[in-house]
Amino acid sequence: MALKTVNIRIDEELKKQAEILFSDFGMNMTTAFTIFAKAVVRERKIPFEITASEPFYNESNMTHLKKSINQLKRGKGTMHNIVEVEDEQSMEED
Structure with missing residues (x-):
């Protein structure tokens, strides 16, 4: 095994x-980390529950996001392009 x-x-x-x-x-x-990687491959999932404690993922915001997505699917709303911006640290590392 290589x-x-x-x-x-x-x-x-x-x-x-x-x-x-x-x-x-x-x-x-x-x-x-090898044990972790083997468990992920064997179970085809992260072998523990991952939960979000950030406010972004709270129930109220997720409901709002789902509503907005449904409006976009019905052609009501405006889509915007996402612009990626590198942070200063990643620019310094290059």
């Missing part, structure tokens, strides 16, 4: 905390 390197960016403090916990489990970061 091995590949995967680089990810993670908050420094979160990385330290995760490494300590994984060490308590008797594994390193690579082993932990």
Whole structure:
């Protein structure tokens, strides 16, 4: 089995905390992420529930968004193009 390197960016403090916990489990970061990736592939889903605590995803806003989408589907409303803007940090990294 050929091995590949995967680089990810993670908050420094979160990385330290995760490494300590994984060490308590008797594994390193690579082993932990490999277990995660295998579970995702095997189950064909994220193996735990992901919930949104952001206000954007609250029930009231989601109802409003669904209503707006239905209006657009019926030809009532205006569509706008989305313009992507790079933040300063990602521009500095290039």
